Amino acid sequence: MAFTSPRSPPVPPFVTLVLAILAETIGTTALQASQQFTRPLPSIIVVIGYAAAFYLLSLSLRTFPVGIAYALWSGLGIVFIAAIGFIVFGQRLDWPAVLGIGLILAGILVINVFSTTATH
Template identity: 60%
Template sequence: MVYLILFVAIVAEVVATSALKAAEGFTRPLPSIIVVVGYAIAFYCLSLTLRTLPVGIAYALWSGVGIVLVAGIGAVLYGQKLDLAAIVGLGLIIAGVLVVNLLSKSVSH
């Protein structure tokens, strides 16, 4: 259940971060509301996961997966180009998330 809540936190953060660009400095109301609500949900859900997961592990998973998803959304929705170095770096982030989640004894399964 803790990973489901963490997944909700990640999705809410990714939606909020993606809407942040569309909010144009909080000058557009609907994207601005999505940003505020998304971050509120993200931080609330992240705080719930900290009852079970160590803070370093939860944050590493939350931020790592979020970075990769936001980069993908930036490429698809905003036409941002990812060069080879960016793709390799994102691959390393994914590898790091997998190592932490699958191999680390710090994660309670």
């Protein structure tokens, strides 16, 4: 008797986009840790992270318009990398940078709450 598994449900569109954002964040964090590609393991993680990020982003384009997908991908990536830079690498931001990141978050909120272009 052959083993058959139940068909798994399709992945919700936002999950694919969130995974793309996480992969990009991991790749960018590893880019800092690679010290200009002089450390092999972080350098490999950069390549894998960015490859996964672009692949997953391309999958999310099946559902999202490119402008919305890229705005969410890049905007949340900026926010996450700024937080990781602060927490992990001790990088400080001045108030204009914090304000700008706050505006990015506000833009993401506006897209998700008010736009009918973004699929929920």
